[in-house]
Amino acid sequence: MRTIGVIGGGGWLAGALLRPALADGIIRPERLILSSRSGDMSGFDAWPRIRATTDNAELVAASDIVMLCVRPNDLAELSLDLSGKLVISVVAGVTMDVLARSFGARRIVRAMPNACAEQRLSFTPWFATDSVSDDEAHFVFRFFSASGRAHGITEEAQLDYFTALTGSGPAFPALFADAMIRHAIGAGIAPDTAVAAVRQLFMGAGVLMAQSETTPAELVDVFLDYQGTTAAGLTAMIEADVGSAIFKGLSAARRRAAKGLAAL
Ligand SMILES: NC(=O)C1=CN([C@@H]2O[C@H](COP(=O)(O)OP(=O)(O)OC[C@H]3O[C@@H](n4cnc5c(N)ncnc54)[C@H](O)[C@@H]3O)[C@@H](O)[C@H]2O)C=CC1
Numbered sequence: 217m218r219t220i221g222v223i224g225g226g227g228w229l230a231g232a233l234l235r236p237a238l239a240d241g242i243i244r245p246e247r248l249i250l251s252s253r254s255g256d257m258s259g260f261d262a263w264p265r266i267r268a269t270t271d272n273a274e275l276v277a278a279s280d281i282v283m284l285c286v287r288p289n290d291l292a293e294l295s296l297d298l299s300g301k302l303v304i305s306v307v308a309g310v311t312m313d314v315l316a317r318s319f320g321a322r323r324i325v326r327a328m329p330n331a332c333a334e335q336r337l338s339f340t341p342w343f344a345t346d347s348v349s350d351d352e353a354h355f356v357f358r359f360f361s362a363s364g365r366a367h368g369i370t371e372e373a374q375l376d377y378f379t380a381l382t383g384s385g386p387a388f389p390a391l392f393a394d395a396m397i398r399h400a401i402g403a404g405i406a407p408d409t410a411v412a413a414v415r416q417l418f419m420g421a422g423v424l425m426a427q428s429e430t431t432p433a434e435l436v437d438v439f440l441d442y443q444g445t446t447a448a449g450l451t452a453m454i455e456a457d458v459g460s461a462i463f464k465g466l467s468a469a470r471r472r473a474a475k476g477l478a479a480l
């Protein structure tokens with residue numbers, strides 16, 4: 217089994233991706249090295265054999281696969297030779313070209329998971345350079361499948377789009393949910409009850425939309441055709457152009473992802 221080094225291994229996304237993969241035996245604790253600025257690693261108490269370091273050069277020397285899990289601006293601080301390694305980057309907006317020029321990497325995978333990885337419910341598009349072997353691609357697929365649905369894509373540029381659409385994870389639905397909670401509280405519902413009700417609503421709606429053969433657009437039509445109270449609400453939201461606000465938000469997130477870091 218290969219040794220994996222995760223730079224930024226103490227961070228939010230690294231933990232959310234690694235815990236499901238460790239629990240499933242896709243990676244082994246004795247073959248995992250995590251680096252962080254402080255050397256402190258929380259969230260991995262169940263796997264005491266994981267090694268922790270603050271020295272990224274030491275991590276790289278000991279690893280066959282190096283995963284980049286730091287924030288985009290922190291990547292600029294890294295001065296590492298990753299030639300000969302399989303490099304897996306989840307860093308938003310940093311292209312294969314920049315990774316190759318900055319670190320001498322050739323075998324590169326870029327992936328865009330989201331914060332639902334901890335619940336094993338991420339949608340994770342990924343893209344690999346031609347020099348990544350079938351065996352390595354299979355490992356990447358299994359690794360990201362542990363924390364959700366891994367989806368290979370054939371154009372790197374689409375990753376910037378998915379960074380906006382699904383990389384944002386719960387953030388955009390949370391904005392909608394929060395508006396509903398605030399409205400409910402305004403209508404006199406106790407705050408705890410409003411939060412519990414809307415949390416349950418989003419879980420129910422999410423599971424239904426994931427499992428039903430009916431598409432979201434068809435679901436809206438079903439309720440509009442029903443001509444009841446929900447249709448009154450939907451019609452008012454459509455007339456207020458809620459779709460335009462969502463389009464604006466996704467476009468802004470996509471522009472930010474595409475701006476990326478031209479050079480490190
Ligand atoms: N959090 C999310 O929902 C998502 C994050 N991403 C990407 O994942 C990457 C990591 O994001 P998060 O986990 O949210 O950030 P985070 O801030 O929680 O974790 C980053 C970690 O990197 C460490 N770090 C910084 N510089 C370092 C260095 N030189 N050596 C070793 N460790 C270093 C920090 O101490 C921190 O623990 C980002 O590039 C982000 O674009 C992608 C999709 C979703």
Ligand SMILES: O=C(O)[C@@H]1CCC=N1
Pocket residue numbers: 308379383384385
């Ligand atoms: O908001 C961000 O920048 C990170 C990267 C993609 C999703 N979350």
